[in-house]
Amino acid sequence: EHLHTENVLIPARGNIHHTFKPLYLYKPELWWPNGMGKQNLYDVLITVAVKEFGESDSWMQPFGFRKIESDIDSVTGGRLFKINGEPIFIRGGNWILSDGLLRLSKERYRTDIKFHADMNMNMIRCWGGGLAERPEFYHFCDVYGLLVWQEFWITGDVDGRGDPVSNPNGPLDHDLFLLCARDTIKLLRNHPSLALWVGGNEQVPPEDINEALKQDLRLHPYFTTQLLP
C-alpha cells in the first residue's frame, strides 16, 4: 500500500507543480522526540520516468510521521508543545554553530547532537545570530529525536535593541531576506525534527518581513480539512 504511481504530462521547457493523491497509511510507526518513544523514519523515494527515455530523476528523504503543535499557554504565557497529541516537557539546549570558521562535518554534527540526546534533552534552539543549520544537522536531529527551534537572521543586539541602537528596520534588502528565508524553508521543511520557525533572537523582525514569514509559514488550509475516508 506504500507504492503509488501517477502519470503527468509536462509541456516542453515547462514547469509544473504536481500534488499527488494523498497516500494512505494504516497505523504508521510514529516519530517521537528523545525520551518519548522511537524515532521511526521511513524512506520516501520519488522517481520520475519519461516515456522513451527511462528514469529521469529521483529524490529520497528519510521522513517521520508526526504531528507537532505549539501554542502560547494563557496561564503561564509560555509556549506549550504537543507531539502526536501528547504534551511534552521541553528540555532544551542552546545552539550557535559547530565551528566559528564553518568547518562543518557530519561526524561533528552526529557527535554534538547525540551528546544532546545523551544529556536527555529533546530540543535544540538555533540562535538567530548563527546559521540556518544545514540538512546534516537536521538529519541527526531526526535520528536522535531532538526537536529544532530555528531562528531567522535577526538579533536584538544588531537589529534595533543593541548599544548603539542600529538597524532598527533590519537588513537593507527585505526582499533578499525573504528570498533567503523561503529558500531555507524549502531546504529544511521535510525534516520531522523541525518544530518551530522563530523570527529572530530577542527581537521581532521588521513588520513587513514578519508578516510575510507568518503568511508563508502558516499551515496550508488544504491540510486543515478533515479528509473523509
Added chain:
Amino acid sequence: MAQIGKTLLDSGWLAARSTEVNDDGEKLTTTNPPSLGPKSPWMEAAVPGTVLGTLLKNKSIPDPFYGLENETITDIADSGRDYYTFWFSTQFHCKRLLNQYVHLNFRAINYSAEVYLNGHEIVLPKGMFRRHTLDVTDILRPDSDNLLAVIVHPPDHPGTIPPQGGQGGDHEIGKDVAAQYVEGWDWICPIRDRNTGIWDEVSISVTGPVRIIDPHLVSTFYDDYERAYLHVTAELENKSTWNAECSVNIQVTAELENGVCLV
C-alpha cells in the same frame, strides 16, 4: 556515461587571493588554469569552507581560537574587502548522454560570487542563506575535464570592530542577510574574513529531461493516529523541447531492524 544523481565536488580545490591573481575567470577556465608551485599564489583549498579555513589549512595564519592568536590576523575592516576576496578553482569530468541535463549546485555561498566554467561567466546574486542551481549542460566539455573557477566576495557591510568589542561589533553586518556573530559576541572573537567563502556543499547533478525540484512532504492524522495520509507536492521541470509524458512514483519504505525493509 554520467550516472543519474548527485556527485559532490569536495576535493581537488585550489584557492588564491584575488589581488594576487592576474588572470580573469575566462583565462583561468580556458588557457591558463591554476596550478600549485613555489611562486604560484594558488594553495590547496578547503571546500566547503571559508577563506580563513583555507588559510589555516595552509598554515598561512595561526589558529584564531588559540590564545590571542586572533589578534594577529588582519581584520577585514583594516585590510579592505579585496584582501578576503578569493578565487576557488577545481576541475571535474562529466560525460553526459543525449537528453541528459547537468546542473551545478552551490548549497550556500557567503556572500556573492561570479562563477566561470570553461570560459563562461555566471553571476551569483548576494545572500548567505540561499542555494544556487545553474544549468551547465551546454557549456560542458564531453571529452575532457571541465574547468571551474569561482571568485567569492565578502559581505557588503563587514563592519568595524570597536576597541571595546561588544555584541555584533558596530552592527554593520546586520545590513546584510548573513550570520551576525562574525563581528564578535560575548562568546566568540570577531571572525576576520566574516566567513567569506563557499561554506556549504558544491555538487553536480545529472538528470534526464525531467527533474524533481524541492518536494514537500506533509503528514496528516485521523482516528487517533490510526489513519494517516502522506501528502506530497513537487515541482517537475521539463528541460527538453518536447512534451514529456511521465510516470511519477512514490515509494514509502520502513527500514525495520536488521536491515529488513517493509515496502
